[in-house]
Amino acid sequence: MKKELLRISPGFEDVMPSEYKDLIENGPYFKGYGVNDLGTFKEILEEHPLCAGCGLALALRLTMASLPNPEDTIVVGSTGCSALGFPQTALQNIHSLFGNQNAVATALKRALTLRFPDKVKDVVVIAGDGATADIGLDITMHSWFRREKITTTMLDNEAYANTGGQESGMSSKGAVLNMAPTGKKFSKIPVPELAQISGCDYVAVVSPYAPKKLERAVRRAILVAREVGPTYVQIFTPCPTNYKFKPLEALDMVKVKEVDGSYVSKEYFSPEAEELIKRLEGKKIKRSRNYGRKIFHQDVRIRRTRSSNSCTLNRYGSVHRWQANCR
Numbered sequence: 432m433k434k435e436l437l438r439i440s441p442g443f444e445d446v447m448p449s450e451y452k453d454l455i456e457n458g459p460y461f462k463g464y465g466v467n468d469l470g471t472f473k474e475i476l477e478e479h480p481l482c483a484g485c486g487l488a489l490a491l492r493l494t495m496a497s498l499p500n501p502e503d504t505i506v507v508g509s510t511g512c513s514a515l516g517f518p519q520t521a522l523q524n525i526h527s528l529f530g531n532q533n534a535v536a537t538a539l540k541r542a543l544t545l546r547f548p549d550k551v552k553d554v555v556v557i558a559g560d561g562a563t564a565d566i567g568l569d570i571t572m573h574s575w576f577r578r579e580k581i582t583t584t585m586l587d588n589e590a591y592a593n594t595g596g597q598e599s600g601m602s603s604k605g606a607v608l609n610m611a612p613t614g615k616k617f618s619k620i621p622v623p624e625l626a627q628i629s630g631c632d633y634v635a636v637v638s639p640y641a642p643k644k645l646e647r648a649v650r651r652a653i654l655v656a657r658e659v660g661p662t663y664v665q666i667f668t669p670c671p672t673n674y675k676f677k678p679l680e681a682l683d684m685v686k687v688k689e690v691d692g693s694y695v696s697k698e699y700f701s702p703e704a705e706e707l708i709k710r711l712e713g714k715k716i717k718r719s720r721n722y723g724r725k726i727f728h729q730d731v732r733i734r735r736t737r738s739s740n741s742c743t744l745n746r747y748g749s750v751h752r753w754q755a756n757c758r
């Protein structure tokens with residue numbers, strides 16, 4: 432993108448919406464803002480129709496604030512809840528048919544490389560777990576096998592949320608949803624490990640509970656994709672609507688699962704990626720504290736009250752921390 436594209440043509444100043452003017456004057460383009468600057472600039476994604484307390488909406492907001500060069504980033508989205516946010520996202524983005532996002536991103540990245548040989552254009556896929564790990568898994572993995580220089584981001588709410596709550600391959604074993612009333616019968620698909628063995632040079636699992644860590648993962652993934660090869664970021668994005676908890680509890684859900692080890696943050700670098708990041712960041716890489724930990728995903732654990740066997744589980748399979756009598 433050229434800076435001139437962000438200017439209002441002379442004579443049109445009076446008729447352009449104030450939101451647009453605000454974006455041009457105070458938006459993040461060419462400024463190098465990050466999540467620490469949130470609240471001080473006009474954001475790429477502000478208003479959206481996603482549910483109150485949606486973890487995915489928060490993850491989207493943080494991801495947008497983490498892009499190293501938003502003016503030269505093209506996001507490829509897919510069908511799902513995140514798609515409802517993209518029409519209100521002030522970033523070049525393309526909607527793809529459900530599951531096809533990594534094929535579309537491949538073509539886009541290749542075309543942009545031919546069209547702009549002297550400029551870096553970051554192509555970032557942002558899609559749900561159903562689009563990435565179920566319907567689009569083969570397409571996603573084949574883009575990794577081909578070593579396409581794109582970043583794949585999965586917003587993992589552990590469900591098909593937009594269609595009312597079916598289980599996805601990323602739902603935990605035992606998870607109960609509106610349209611999975613008897614509980615999921617198999618474990619989460621280990622997509623981060625699949626990404627690693629499929630050739631991704633950088634893989635990270637993060638959540639909106641730790642915004643700086645999320646930012647670092649998104650930036651590292653994009654920088655590695657520019658120079659080395661494919662990258663993958665998985666963001667845990669709890670869904671209050673389908674997992675039936677209060678909107679204010681979304682971040683508690685992340686914390687509960689991080690603490691009980693059922694959804695831990697993690698980072699992997701190939702040697703080439705590690706070398707690059709060390710050079711760019713100019714210091715030793717600070718790894719996530721769970722790096723190398725064996726337990727990656729764990730199935731839902733059933734815990735009961737001492738007395739009655741009736742302790743309620745939230746639908747992620749964790750006991751609410753305020754249910755003090757549950758052990």
Ligand SMILES: Cc1ncc(C[n+]2csc(CCOP(=O)(O)OP(=O)(O)O)c2C)c(N)n1
Pocket residue numbers: 487510511512513528529558559560561562563588590591592593594599
């Ligand atoms: C080709 C195609 N198949 C199925 C659908 C129906 N559909 C719309 S959203 C959705 C679920 C998306 O789930 P996920 O990718 O996990 O995203 P979420 O809604 O959970 O954010 C489905 C199956 C569709 N729109 N297009």
Ligand code: SF4
Pocket residue numbers: 481482483484485486487488512588592593669670671672673
């Ligand atoms: S259904 Fe869930 S994931 Fe979708 S917008 Fe609502 S809270 Fe977010």
